[in-house]
Amino acid sequence: ESSIPPAVAVFQELAAGPTPAEEAAGASSSFSPATADAVSSVTQTGGVLTIDLGRIQAPNASANPDCAGAAMTASLTATAFQFPAVDRARYLLAGSCEDFSETMQTEFCEFDQPS
Secondary structure (H helix, E strand, C coil): CCCCCHHHHHHHHHHCCCCHHHHHCCCCCCCCHHHCCCCCEEEEECCEEEEECCCCCCCCCCCCHHHHHHHHHHHHHHHHCCCCCCCEEEEEECCEHHHHHHHHCCCCCEEECCC
């Protein structure tokens, strides 16, 4: 039994990347053991789930770093919207929306639940 709230545990697992067994089965991710401790906090106010990744390194993608940031953001968003009470996901790096957008090379740090 864990005292970690479910949403925090889910994002910690995501940030750790695939397990060796998952990798052996063909799973891949922009998250890895290097990002395992990235989740600083997960909070919810109303329908807005805010995930602060603390200080994560820029995504590592040898071919195209834009794709790595997009893949990380897509993984975060899919994970956030698995919770029924979440209407919007907001991502921060060390409390900053701007830092998240710059590091992930995305225009936004907030995403609405698709209709």
